Amino acid sequence: MSSQRATAFVPGHVTAFxxxxxxxxxxxxxxxxxxxxxxxxxxxxxxAADGAVDGATGDDTAADDDTNGDAVAVDDATADAGSRTIxxxxxxxxxxxxxxxxxxATGADVAVETDLPIGAGFGVSGAAALGAALAANAAFDxxxxxxxxxxTAHAAEVGRGTGLGDVVAQARGGVPVRLEPGAPGVGELDxxxxxxxxxxxxxxxxxxxxxxxxxTTALSAAGEAALDRLRDDPRLPxxxxxxxxxxxxxxxxxxxxxxxxxxxxxxxxxxAMAMLGRTVFALGTGLSDAGYDPRACRVDAAxxxxxxxxxxx
Numbered sequence: 001m002s003s004q005r006a007t008a009f010v011p012g013h014v015t016a017f018x019x020x021x022x023x024x025x026x027x028x029x030x031x032x033x034x035x036x037x038x039x040x041x042x043x044x045x046x047x048a049a050d051g052a053v054d055g056a057t058g059d060d061t062a063a064d065d066d067t068n069g070d071a072v073a074v075d076d077a078t079a080d081a082g083s084r085t086i087x088x089x090x091x092x093x094x095x096x097x098x099x100x101x102x103x104x105a106t107g108a109d110v111a112v113e114t115d116l117p118i119g120a121g122f123g124v125s126g127a128a129a130l131g132a133a134l135a136a137n138a139a140f141d142x143x144x145x146x147x148x149x150x151x152t153a154h155a156a157e158v159g160r161g162t163g164l165g166d167v168v169a170q171a172r173g174g175v176p177v178r179l180e181p182g183a184p185g186v187g188e189l190d191x192x193x194x195x196x197x198x199x200x201x202x203x204x205x206x207x208x209x210x211x212x213x214x215x216t217t218a219l220s221a222a223g224e225a226a227l228d229r230l231r232d233d234p235r236l237p238x239x240x241x242x243x244x245x246x247x248x249x250x251x252x253x254x255x256x257x258x259x260x261x262x263x264x265x266x267x268x269x270x271x272a273m274a275m276l277g278r279t280v281f282a283l284g285t286g287l288s289d290a291g292y293d294p295r296a297c298r299v300d301a302a303x304x305x306x307x308x309x310x311x312x313x
Contacts, residue, residue: 004047004048004139004140004141004309004310004311004312005045005046005047005048005135005139005308005309005310005311006045006046006134006135006136006137006138006139006306006308006309006310006311007043007044007045007046007135007306007307007308007309008043008044008046008130008131008132008134008135008138008304008305008306008307009041009042009043009044009131009304009305009307010041010042010044010126010127010128010130010131010134010170010304011037011038011039011040011041011127011170011173011300011302011303011304012037012038012040012041012042012114012116012122012123012124012127012170012300013035013036013037013038013122013123013126013127013166013169013170013176014035014036014038014121014122014123014198014200014274014275014279014281015031015033015034015035015121015123015165015166015169015274015275015276016033016034016035016036016226016239016240016242016243016246016272016274016275017033017034017222017223017226017227017242017243017246017247017275018031018032018033018034018035018164018165018178018219018223018275019031019032019033019216019219019220019221019222019223019224019227020164020216020219020220020223021164021181021182021220023181023182026154026155026156026158026159027151027154027155027158027182027183027185027186028181028182028183028186029158029164029181029182030154030158030164030165030168030178030181030182030183030186030187031164031165031178031181031223032165032178032179032180032181032223032224032227033165033177033178033223033226033227034175034176034177034178034192034226034227034230034239034242035165035169035175035176035275036175036198036239036281036299037169037170037172037173037174037175037176037299037300037303038116038122038198038297038298038299038300039297039298039299039300040115040116040122040295040297041114041115041116041127041170041300042112042113042114042116042124042127042128042131043112043113043114043131043307044096044110044111044112044113044128044131044132044134044135045110045111045113045135045308046105046108046109046110046132046135046136046138046139046140047082047108047109047110047139048105048107048108048136048139048140049107081097081106081107082106082107082108082109082110083109083110083111084096084109084110084112085110085111085112086112086113086114086118087112087113087114088111088113092110093112093125093128093129094125094156094160094162095125095126095128095129095153095156095157095159095160095162096110096112096128096129096132096156098129098155098156098159098160099129099132099133099136099152099153099156100132100136102152102156103133103136103137103140103142103144103152104140104142105136105139105140105142108136108139108140110132110136112128112131112132114127114128117202117205117277117279118205119205119206119277120202120204120205120206120274120277120278120279121202121206121273121274121275121276121277121278121279122274122277122279123163123166123167123169123170125157125160125162125163125166126153126154126157126162126163126166126167126170127166127170127304129153129156129157129167130149130150130153130167130170130171130304131304132153133149133150133152133153134149134304134305134306135306135309137149138306138309138310139309139310141310146171147183147184147185150167150168150171150183150184150304151183151184151185153167154167154168154182154183155183164181165178165181167183168182168183168184168187168189169189170303170304171184171303171304172189172191172303173300173301173302173303173304174191174192174193174194174195174299174300174301174303175191175192175193175194175236175239175299176189176190176191177189177190177191177192177227177230177231177234179227179231190234192230192234192235192236192239193234194235194236194299195298195299195301196236196283196284196298196299197283197284197285197296197297197298198281198282198283198296198297198298198299199281199282199283199284199285199286199287199288199292199294199295199296200274200279200280200281200282200287200294200295200297201260201279201280201287201292201293201294201295202277202278202279203254203256203257203278203279203280204277204278205277205278206254206276206277206278218249218250218251219250219252221249222245222246222249222250223246223250225245225246225249226242226243226245226246227242229241229242229245230242236270236283237270237283240270240271240272240283241270243272243273244261244272244273247272247273247275252273252275252276253273254273254278256278257273257278257279257280260280260287260290260292261273261280263290263291263292264280264282264286264287264289264290266290267286267289267290267291268289269282269283269284269285269286269287269289269290270282270283270284270286271283271286271287271290282294
């Protein structure tokens, strides 16, 4: 049986600082803050069988109630889930599954590939969700707009508790500044007009769910103060300096990250902790100059985008 496929690329995103803004509606929830998108990112390939492409668009999908009262899609073309892989190994991401369900595309074969460490502050879950939205929309010919797809991915990410602002930042690209929380139509974005080489070193994972599930009062106060600083002086050095202050005031700085940030500073560079992960990112050759062996990339100027398809295979 032939199928139709599409591929999307979504940049990684390191959050420099943020404040958390929960809401009953996942599309209205989110964060304020700033970060940097990276040319290292996530590629998502979605393949749809011919029968699925001709199915319902998701806006008019028939639904029944399950025993918990939740709506369940009954489109026969997508009733059975397709294959799911992450870097070639069998596995799935909750936010991706929610996106596929919203697009009535659960029957798709989905391959997520990334050169970024997972769970280390690079927004991989959000990138996978947004990439799945873009690629499934194309492969299944669902006809959704960009803002609608970003909204779908953002709501899925927030609903799963794995992020608050990565998706909208990754959709924009560059050095995004989240002025107001929420998906397109609710939130508001600006940006720092800059480009740079970025280096990063990862020391391990830090649970996003654990941090966001606790008391975020002090964290959010520190994030608001950092955002005010950056809005007064929207330059990359200010972003890094505000990020360092945020990590200290929010009590998120771990010892190995603190040591690396101090080493970069001693070498005359600019570095900060990626939120939320045991990761240090630096501008230029900051980590290299400090004696580390970092990965290097650049600020991604384009944001999330289709890079292939829809093609017939």
